[in-house]
Amino acid sequence: MAKSIYRQAALERLASPEQIDRPHTLVDGKVWLALIVLFAVSAVAVVWAATLKGKVLVDGRGVVLQSAGLREIVADTSGRIEALDLAPGMIVERDGVVARFRLSELQAELTEALAGRDDATRRLAELRRIYDERNASELAAETERLAAIADGKRAISRSLELLQKKAEAIRELVSRRITGRDELINTEILGTETLERLAVLEREEGIIGLRRLERENASRISLLDEQLKLEEIDRRVTRLQERIARESVLRSPYDGRVVEVKVERGDVLAEGAALAIIDPADAPDSGEKIAVVFVSADHGKRVRPGMEAEIVPGGYRRAEYGYIPAKVVSASEVPVTPAGMRQLLRNDTLVAQLTAGGTLFEIRVVLELDASKPSGLAWSSSQGPDAPIEPGNLLEAQIVVDRIPLIDLIAPRLYSLMRLGDG
Known part of the structure; x- marks a missing residue:
């Protein structure tokens, strides 16, 4: 028999061009394996999103307080400051001279x-x-x-x-x-x-x-x-x-530590004007570290005692130190007035900054203590700073007002994306 110059497969296709009787492979086995893995991962992700809950946070700003509150050294006369013996962090004694006035x-x-x-x-x-x-x-x-x-x-x-x-x-x-x-x-x-x-x-x-x-x-x-x-x-x-x-001589009415100095040498003060904020040493110490947080009126009603809070003192980065766990101990039922904030914070400038955004609710939180940490406070992801967090320190806060499954957060976004795709 003479040797053909055509391949056998080519001759068979010519003999039966439709190849109706030959089975075809629609999906390769590797693709099936990949699909099975994808469906399994999707199922796990759905279960994980349905069971794992995310935090619903309310942002706020505030200040660390002494448990008994801060106090002010005020001028008992009007005049120009000729000498000032006050500085942040300085320890003052009762009846000690802190300023001299030119009357x-x-x-x-x-x-x-x-x-x-x-x-x-x-x-x-x-x-x-x-x-x-x-x-x-x-x-x-x-x-x-x-x-x-x-x-x-x-x-x-x-x-x-x-x-x-x-x-x-x-x-x-x-x-x-x-x-x-x-x-x-x-x-x-x-x-x-x-x-x-x-x-x-x-x-x-x-x-x-x-x-x-x-x-x-x-x-x-x-x-x-x-x-x-x-x-x-x-x-x-x-x-x-x-x-x-x-x-002409102003004496401190308290023993304590200077938190903030509000004046400078040469300033002219009226009677009753505040010179400094003091963390009094003779104030009763409950052993707690209290902070006050002010949140907007839109979210103030959602905050309740017992809720968790995450506190980041001013000057410290959350990425580096984490946050201080805290718990809400009180929440105002009505918005706080600027006068009430002034009485608490003893700082007109801070009150003006906080109230610039509108009406606020006052939230009190107790910071979690940890004697093993240098600051005496618990930190979420580090030993925290070496220095203590003193009263008067400003802070940023996030209060956990709810926890909802992640799927409830993801689904609305997917739905929005699908609607955008349809459009």
Whole structure:
């Protein structure tokens, strides 16, 4: 038989081009294996998504609190800060000096009072000089006049003695009828006139003494008035100096640690303004670490006591340290007011930042403790930072308000994708 130049398979296809009687392989075995594995994995994924629950989180911001709350050091007067002995982390003692003020108004009053005292002192000295000079001048004139009066009185007294003797002699002659009564009468009239001259001198002497007494009393009263004015100014100066010494120094009313300093040297403060926030050392310690978290009004009603929370203090990265587990212990039923937040946080700027986004609900959480960690707090994925988390530290929080199967989260997204595909 001659050898064909065509392959047998080609000749068979020509003999039966339809090859109807020959079976065909629709799907390769390897593909079937891959499909089985895919269906198995899908089934496991569906079961896993149906059984494993994901967290529904509500975000919030807040601050770590001391269990008894923070306190403020406030100015008890108004003035400019001349010296400030406060710094974050610093330990202060009760009655320790933390600031010194320049009290401008009181200083101005003191300066005015000191100037008034100088004026009063000079005025008093000048009055004394004037009175002394006037008294000396008038006293010299009075002394000279009194000496003249004394001489006149002595002369008149001698004249009276002589007139009395003359009158007695004339009276004797009249009784003997040697002389007439006219001479006796003239002598008696002359004696009366001499007595009147003596009385005039005595009255003048009394007037001079009275005037001297009046002048001395007037000088004494005038000087006493000036002395009283000077003493009153002295007392005012003393009061102002004592008040400045007392009010220019601000003392801490608490023992504790400085959490935040709100002012700087040179700032002008009004009475009642806060200088610093203090974590008081004498506050009762419950052993708990409390944090307050503020969440938006949209989610505040969903938070309930007992819910879990994840706290990340400011300055620490979640990727590096994880989070601090916490538990909600209270949740406000109504939105918190800015005034209430101010009373709690003692920080107007922080309150303004937190409330900028709208109404907030206040949530209190207790941080989980772990004495083996450097910070004394539990951390989800590390030993945490070496430093403690102090009161006043800002934080970011996520509160677990629900746990739902992952499939409930995935299915709506798949449905949305399918609808987009159909479109």
